[in-house]
Amino acid sequence: xxxxxxxxxxxxxxxxxxxxxxxxxxxxxxxxxxxxxxxxxxxxxxxxxxxxxxxxxxxxxxxxxxxxxxxxxxxxxxxxxxxxxxxxxxxxxxxxxxxxxxxxxxxxxxxxxxxxxxxxxxxxxxxxxxxxxxxxxxxxxxxxxxxxxxxxxxxxxxxxxxxxxxxxxxxxxxxxxxxxxxxxxxxxxxxxxxxxxxxxxxxxxxxxxxxxxxxxxxxxxxxxxxxxxxxxxxxxxxxxxxxxxxxxxxxxxxxxxxxxxxxxxxxxxxxxxxxxxxxxxxxxxxxxxxxxxxxxxxxx
Numbered sequence: 001x002x003x004x005x006x007x008x009x010x011x012x013x014x015x016x017x018x019x020x021x022x023x024x025x026x027x028x029x030x031x032x033x034x035x036x037x038x039x040x041x042x043x044x045x046x047x048x049x050x051x052x053x054x055x056x057x058x059x060x061x062x063x064x065x066x067x068x069x070x071x072x073x074x075x076x077x078x079x080x081x082x083x084x085x086x087x088x089x090x091x092x093x094x095x096x097x098x099x100x101x102x103x104x105x106x107x108x109x110x111x112x113x114x115x116x117x118x119x120x121x122x123x124x125x126x127x128x129x130x131x132x133x134x135x136x137x138x139x140x141x142x143x144x145x146x147x148x149x150x151x152x153x154x155x156x157x158x159x160x161x162x163x164x165x166x167x168x169x170x171x172x173x174x175x176x177x178x179x180x181x182x183x184x185x186x187x188x189x190x191x192x193x194x195x196x197x198x199x200x201x202x203x204x205x206x207x208x209x210x211x212x213x214x215x216x217x218x219x220x221x222x223x224x225x226x227x228x229x230x231x232x233x234x235x236x237x238x239x240x241x242x243x244x245x246x247x248x249x250x251x252x253x254x255x256x257x258x259x260x261x262x263x264x265x266x267x268x269x270x271x272x273x274x275x276x277x278x279x280x281x282x283x284x285x286x287x288x289x290x291x292x293x294x295x296x297x298x299x300x
Contacts, residue, residue: 001124002135002147006038009124012146013086014042016122020084021047027084028072030055030065031124032091059089062098062105063276066112066259073119082118090138092129097281097296099134100169107141107163112256114160122146164255166286171294174245178236185224191233192217195244198235202242204299211278212297216244218271219293223248227291240299241280249290258282 001012013029017039020027029039030053040046051072059065069085076083089102106123113119125138139145139156141163146152179198183191195216199209216233223231227248235244258272272293276282281296 001122002127002138002145003124004127009035009126010038010042012149013039013122013124015149016084016086017043017047017050021049023082024049025082025084026072026076026079027051027086028053028069029086030058030068031086031088032056035088055087055089059102061276061279061281062089062101063259063282065089065105066108066256067261069109069113069121070261073116082120085119085121086124087121088124090125090130090134092126097283101281101283103134103137103141104167106138107158108255108259110141110143111160111163112259166251166253167255168285168287170287171245171283171285171292174234174243175236175238178234181233182230183220183223183233184230188217188220188224191220194233195235198244199242199297202237202299204242204297208297208300212242212244212295215275215278215282215295215297216246218275219246219295222246222271222293223250223291226250237299242297242299243294245292245294247290247292252284252286252291257284 003009003012017027017029026049028051029036033054033056036052036054040052046052053068058068065087072085073083089105090099094102109121123142125135127135136156139154140158142154143157144151145154181191181194192213195213196209199212204212220231220233223246227250231246231248233244233246235242237243258276262270262273272282272284275295279295280298283294285292
């Protein structure tokens with residue numbers, strides 16, 4: 001849904017929600033805290049069947065959004081009614097890494113719910129707050145566009161085959177001077193201690209340091225098990241963000257890796273899943289030379 005300013009947002013989203021209320025269709029609305037207040041004021045509170053979730057919390061790491069939609073679908077699996085959702089993860093203040101991962105998330109929604117016939121999801125985009133390149137990318141990741149109440153097909157839509165391909169857009173190079181460490185199974189403990197000291201030097205609080213250490217350990221363990229038995233770690237600080245990158249010779253062919261919660265007895269995908277729960281942002285790329293996994297942690 002392409003809109004302009006607060007009035008355009010309400011004019012597009014309110015009818016979508018009200019139609020769901022009238023039809024008895026459970027609806028989850030994941031937007032900013034400010035937008036939630038606007039909607040609650042217009043709706044007179046929290047109508048029956050409508051749930052609100054602050055996208056600033058749920059989508060702090062965009063890889064956590066699809067699991068949130070899955071939980072919503074699972075909660076209403078026995079209702080045998082169509083479901084609706086509203087999700088707006090992209091805002092004008094998104095950093096460059098956050099933006100590209102949000103855009104990847106928006107594309108993957110098509111794949112994650114390709115076989116869910118009774119789920120209608122509206123994705124608002126602010127034409128005035130967002131760059132034209134962001135809007136063009138939205139047209140490539142969404143099969144249908146709505147503007148001013150009129151729906152049309154997007155001629156730019158890539159299609160599921162392109163969306164399901166491994167994400168190989170290269171990440172920016174690590175800065176000159178980034179610390180580097182080559183590891184294998186025997187040196188994972190040394191890597192953990194290096195990351196721990198790195199976090200302490202940046203004056204990150206204790207729990208955030210341990211989250212980062214666990215995250216990097218999971219990614220490095222994946223390299224040992226599935227990426228040729230060894231890998232290279234690089235770590236550096238960008239303003240208020242600590243960044244740790246793991247490279248190996250493996251390939252990640254599953255586009256939804258890290259976005260599907262592993263079952264109790266299933267260890268496949270657990271490392272990437274856990275990394276996404278612990279860090280503020282995880283970026284995965286499968287490039288010709290292997291795989292890059294980059295973890296971001298904001299310094300509080």
